[in-house]
Amino acid sequence: xxxxxxxxxxxxxxxxxxxxxxxxVLSLFxxxxxxxxxxxxxxxxxxxxxxxxxxxxxxxxxxxxxPKPTIEPLTLVPSxxxxxxxxAHHETPGxxxxxxxxxxxxxxxxxxxxxxxxxxxxxxxxxxxxxxxxEIRKTLDGRFxxxxxxxxxxxxxxxxxxxxxxxxxxxxxxxxxFSVKIITTYVNAIPANPEIGLQKVGDILSQxxxxxxxNPKYRKGDQTN
Numbered sequence: 001x002x003x004x005x006x007x008x009x010x011x012x013x014x015x016x017x018x019x020x021x022x023x024x025v026l027s028l029f030x031x032x033x034x035x036x037x038x039x040x041x042x043x044x045x046x047x048x049x050x051x052x053x054x055x056x057x058x059x060x061x062x063x064x065x066x067p068k069p070t071i072e073p074l075t076l077v078p079s080x081x082x083x084x085x086x087x088a089h090h091e092t093p094g095x096x097x098x099x100x101x102x103x104x105x106x107x108x109x110x111x112x113x114x115x116x117x118x119x120x121x122x123x124x125x126x127x128x129x130x131x132x133x134x135e136i137r138k139t140l141d142g143r144f145x146x147x148x149x150x151x152x153x154x155x156x157x158x159x160x161x162x163x164x165x166x167x168x169x170x171x172x173x174x175x176x177x178f179s180v181k182i183i184t185t186y187v188n189a190i191p192a193n194p195e196i197g198l199q200k201v202g203d204i205l206s207q208x209x210x211x212x213x214x215n216p217k218y219r220k221g222d223q224t225n
Contacts, residue, residue, distance in 0.1 A: 167194055
């Protein structure tokens with residue numbers, strides 16, 4: 001028969017295991033939260049467009065009228081970036097070949113003092129620069145209204161902003177009818193002065209992705225037939 005002390009130790013061990021398990025689940029949930037939100041936006045856009053046309057003929061016409069990108073979206077998303085691990089890299093489900101996404105995690109020595117975070121990248125074809133700019137503004141207005149700024153990523157003009165809780169940082173710009181979105185967010189918890197770490201990682205990643213996108217020599221087989 002177990003003593004009260006032994007039963008207390010077992011109970012305490014169960015509590016510790018429960019806390020650790022909850023932390024792991026929370027970490028995973030936070031890491032994919034923005035990926036799910038942005039990825040689902042493409043399928044919602046497609047659904048809304050189709051609901052405006054009720055007959056099968058109209059639906060087929062609507063699909064046919066959507067302009068197709070002249071560059072395969074996935075070739076605009078690098079599969080490897082220095083100082084980052086690639087945790088996902090694929091076409092966006094439900095995007096009809098018009099969008100691609102990836103999740104990157106900083107690993108370099110320059111990031112060792114920053115709490116764990118991930119960056120989600122979504123590049124989606126909007127049909128024109130005007131539509132792409134409108135998509136960037138919609139994301140900023142809806143989810144990143146804090147401290148909004150126009151910034152320069154080398155020669156590329158971009159927009160940035162933070163979520164209201166300061167736990168996520170957004171940068172976005174337009175490239176040949178594509179909207180380029182980069183969302184950097186803390187995985188476990190939001191530290192004091194969260195903007196500093198987020199902006200450091202987000203800006204470095206934005207610079208490297210911009211170089212990759214804007215220089216075709218870094219991309220292979222990107223032109224569609």
